[in-house]
């Protein structure tokens with residue numbers, strides 16, 4: 031199946047797609063992105079991702095020249111050309127092109143890219159055995175510097191530093207705290223802790239990206255009759271938890287079995303985690319937008 035890129039109106043193979051070196055995201059990280067999954071030729075949570083993207087565009091003041099409905103149609107069209115039935119879409123919108131920080135001095139026609147590809151974030155084994163996680167020394171960027179609801183390309187330098195730190199420790203993920211020492215999120219995923227059957231996840235004000243998968247899992251868990259709390263958590267709560275798991279578009283729902291080498295609960299994926307993983311999987315490939 032061809033991995034295709036739609037770049038500013040042209041479709042081309044991934045291998046030959048190039049963009050300007052003066053692109054503002056290339057120069058300054060001044061762009062937004064979304065990662066979106068395709069399951070069974072259905073685009074999963076497409077409108078939720080587009081809504082987050084267009085909110086970011088408004089907040090950053092990009093001069094976006096493509097209406098949301100048109101971008102949606104184009105994305106579905108590129109998916110149908112690529113014919114990847116289970117894949118990963120990377121959607122990027124940058125401020126424009128030109129040297130210099132000042133948006134007044136550049137061509138503010140956004141560069142828009144849709145890449146249809148595949149992605150396996152963690153090995154299959156990690157979904158069965160669970161991930162070990164270490165607490166990162168890198169804190170999330172504070173919300174008064176850059177609102178975490180912006181899925182802004184530039185903010186990911188700190189997440190990459192945290193991921194590299196976790197790699198050096200031989201862990202599957204790095205847990206990032208906020209400036210208050212509260213649990214925020216992992217480098218590319220949101221976190222959930224389960225204690226006595228109650229599911230808890232950091233409140234949106236803790237410096238997290240408000241993940242589309244996080245929202246989906248909260249909804250699935252409530253539908254299944256679980257109590258879900260969006261609250262304030264510390265690493266103490268993680269060590270005291272019976273189970274934990276992480277969520278993300280790329281990660282999906284994955285068990286977390288230890289923090290800083292200390293087991294969480296029994297140190298194996300727990301029953302609530304397994305139940306939610308199964309409920310999540312049952313929806314993917316069945317719900318979604320066809321192309």
Ligand SMILES: Cc1ncc(COP(=O)(O)O)c(C=O)c1O
Pocket residue numbers: 065189215216217218219220238239240241242243244277278279280
């Ligand atoms: C820092 C961070 N947190 C959480 C998530 C999960 O968000 P979503 O479920 O929307 O993919 C991501 C996904 O890329 C992320 O980068």
